[in-house]
Amino acid sequence: MFDNIIIAAGANENFPDALSGSYLAKVKGAPILLTLPDNYKDVLNYVKKNFTGKGKVYILGGTAVVTTGFEKDLKAKLGSNASKIKRIAGADRYITNIKILKEAGFAGDSFVVCTGINFPDALSASALGLPILLVNNDTGALTSEQRNYLSQNSIKKAVKNIYFVGGTAVIQKSFESTIGSYFTGETITRIAGADRSETSKAVADKFFKGTETITIATGVNPA
Numbered sequence: 001m002f003d004n005i006i007i008a009a010g011a012n013e014n015f016p017d018a019l020s021g022s023y024l025a026k027v028k029g030a031p032i033l034l035t036l037p038d039n040y041k042d043v044l045n046y047v048k049k050n051f052t053g054k055g056k057v058y059i060l061g062g063t064a065v066v067t068t069g070f071e072k073d074l075k076a077k078l079g080s081n082a083s084k085i086k087r088i089a090g091a092d093r094y095i096t097n098i099k100i101l102k103e104a105g106f107a108g109d110s111f112v113v114c115t116g117i118n119f120p121d122a123l124s125a126s127a128l129g130l131p132i133l134l135v136n137n138d139t140g141a142l143t144s145e146q147r148n149y150l151s152q153n154s155i156k157k158a159v160k161n162i163y164f165v166g167g168t169a170v171i172q173k174s175f176e177s178t179i180g181s182y183f184t185g186e187t188i189t190r191i192a193g194a195d196r197s198e199t200s201k202a203v204a205d206k207f208f209k210g211t212e213t214i215t216i217a218t219g220v221n222p223a
Helices: 016-028 039-050 068-084 095-104 120-128 144-150 153-158 174-180 196-207
Strands: 003-010 031-037 056-062 085-088 110-115 130-133 161-165 187-191
Touching: 003 016, 003 039, 016 031, 016 056, 016 095, 016 120, 016 130, 031 039, 031 130, 039 068, 056 068, 056 095, 085 095, 085 174, 095 130, 095 144, 110 120, 120 161, 120 196, 130 144, 144 153, 161 174, 174 187, 187 196
Parallel strands: 003 031, 003 056, 056 085, 110 130, 110 161, 161 187
Antiparallel strands: none
């Protein structure tokens, strides 16, 4: 049984919200369930069986990725606990990402920066249990929501380590100075390999040397 449960879109093209939710899942001690628009019976049954009603059932993403029909059926399934459903969504993946990070709160002294355009690097980084900031390499700039988030005094004072996961082809070098400018005395580390598999290995080498447990997932499809 879980006090909190997280639900996100399971379609391959809608990967960002689930990856943004990895830190929320850690903070809340919650599983992440992936749902499809026309195939979600098992998700509903799992939530009904495993939700204690003490916390929240989070839906990550707007109605274009997790439909109103699903939310309606979830409310019906939860009955008196329907009020515990909370949807976290923004106009795009980057705003949703920031809203999820705000819901989780910031603890510790480190966060990760990954591209929001493709999934492999963020998937590798999700194992770290750190906040993941998704950036848009196509624009090469932070959004106003991202700037406001990084400007919070509680975050500016806490951050000591910023990890960029992925090479400069997926996260422009300029993001290092742009994001680093919000902090004082921070250490910026880029973790990257020649491709997604090598980057994943670099993350493991950096953070998980000597581990007794290894999780292996495909680098081709996010779900």
